[in-house]
Amino acid sequence: MDTVHARFKDKIGEVLLPGDVFTFSVQGGGDCNIKTEKIICGPGLRRNGEEVHVCKSGILRHKQANLYWIDSQQRRYIPTKGECVIGIVTAKSGDIYKVDVGGSEQASLSYLAFEGATKRNRPNVQVGDLVYGQFTIANKDMEPELVCIDSCGRANGMGVFGADGLLFKVSVGLVRRLLSPQSEIVKDLEKIFPFETVVGLNGRVWVKAKTVQQTLIVANLLETCENMTSQQRQTLFKKVAEGSF
Amino acid sequence: MAKDGSTKLSKNLLRMKFMQRGLDADVKKQLDEEEKRIISDEHWFLDLPELKAKENYIIEERSYVPCEDLVYGRMSFKGFNPDVERLMVLMNAPKEEDEVNEEIGGINKMDTDITDEEMARRYESLVGSMRKKFAKKRDRSAIIDREEEVNSNVVDCKPKKAFLKPQD
Numbered sequence: 001m002d003t004v005h006a007r008f009k010d011k012i013g014e015v016l017l018p019g020d021v022f023t024f025s026v027q028g029g030g031d032c033n034i035k036t037e038k039i040i041c042g043p044g045l046r047r048n049g050e051e052v053h054v055c056k057s058g059i060l061r062h063k064q065a066n067l068y069w070i071d072s073q074q075r076r077y078i079p080t081k082g083e084c085v086i087g088i089v090t091a092k093s094g095d096i097y098k099v100d101v102g103g104s105e106q107a108s109l110s111y112l113a114f115e116g117a118t119k120r121n122r123p124n125v126q127v128g129d130l131v132y133g134q135f136t137i138a139n140k141d142m143e144p145e146l147v148c149i150d151s152c153g154r155a156n157g158m159g160v161f162g163a164d165g166l167l168f169k170v171s172v173g174l175v176r177r178l179l180s181p182q183s184e185i186v187k188d189l190e191k192i193f194p195f196e197t198v199v200g201l202n203g204r205v206w207v208k209a210k211t212v213q214q215t216l217i218v219a220n221l222l223e224t225c226e227n228m229t230s231q232q233r234q235t236l237f238k239k240v241a242e243g244s245f
Numbered sequence: 246m247a248k249d250g251s252t253k254l255s256k257n258l259l260r261m262k263f264m265q266r267g268l269d270a271d272v273k274k275q276l277d278e279e280e281k282r283i284i285s286d287e288h289w290f291l292d293l294p295e296l297k298a299k300e301n302y303i304i305e306e307r308s309y310v311p312c313e314d315l316v317y318g319r320m321s322f323k324g325f326n327p328d329v330e331r332l333m334v335l336m337n338a339p340k341e342e343d344e345v346n347e348e349i350g351g352i353n354k355m356d357t358d359i360t361d362e363e364m365a366r367r368y369e370s371l372v373g374s375m376r377k378k379f380a381k382k383r384d385r386s387a388i389i390d391r392e393e394e395v396n397s398n399v400v401d402c403k404p405k406k407a408f409l410k411p412q413d
Contacts, residue, residue, distance in 0.1 A: 040304045042312045047303040061312070069312045080308045084318045132319065157319045157332045179315040181337075186320065194323035201309070201318070209325070 012062045016070060020054040044070025073173040077102045077202035079138035086200030087146060089129045097125055099146055102202040113147035115155035130162040132198055161198060165208030166219050172203045174226045185225055188237045
């Protein structure tokens, strides 16, 4: 067993706290053994020289091909490169829009970062609009930057959306549960009635159904299933489906 | 008198460009060395051990998306928004496809499209017209002639069209 993985493997599924340290003695006997393998530390783990520090409290998770991360609950969003979020346009200034994404700083969004936009052909974005976009620049030292196109210049569902519907905020943890493949919450929810939703990794969720009442029901269900067991959720959803609310 | 004066000239003056011509090699060398010393004295450097570029065995990944295989954020159910449902299929499909491809292994997806023979048959008729397109105008008639030769295998000696001078 390799030493590096063994250190992590002992702790998989355990609660770790900020300040915990994983050290790897590179100068040790199995020098060449360690050097051949790489470790990817996901969110919650931070590299510091030859050590890995824990910087979020939560449960250590592991995925095949040496990927480790901390599964934590938080409400505050920290912009991360490549993640898709829902932003609210707060200002138009020259050739960039300022977008509130729920992070510590507003993100900038260039007017050219929309599908089909050129210098002459500006996209129709007003203050207060909702945009779905992804981060191209997001680090702790710089202003985050959003774009509404992918690397091929296509929108792929990004851009301004949500003429009506309802936007609300949930925890970042619930968003990840909603977006995980084969999410039970989504599977239960889609049985109730047709609706559309946009889920941003920053904890914002936008919902639209056929009527305002249905929209509100979906929104309330999503908000309440944060702290429910799957049985509680299923009984509640059954009640809603039968129309008792 | 002149010689005495030259010895008294200051170094800074001697270093000036218009003074260089009259200087002899010795003095020039001395000046150069001095200049070098001044430069190296004033050159700052950090008194640190040499930084070695170590290979990184620990890679950082800040996003949850690759960790938990999170799906595309726009969803629509029971045909509420067909566009979004199409997008969902598109955005969530590639990963499954990759897995399928890996399972199948060597079998290429291209096989199902158009075979080489089919393509050759299709382009058979196009070869001539493509050649015509890239040939110059002058050569075109020659190409046509040659094709006819190939096709018919009969050498017909048509007189080449030429300008006939009208008789008066």
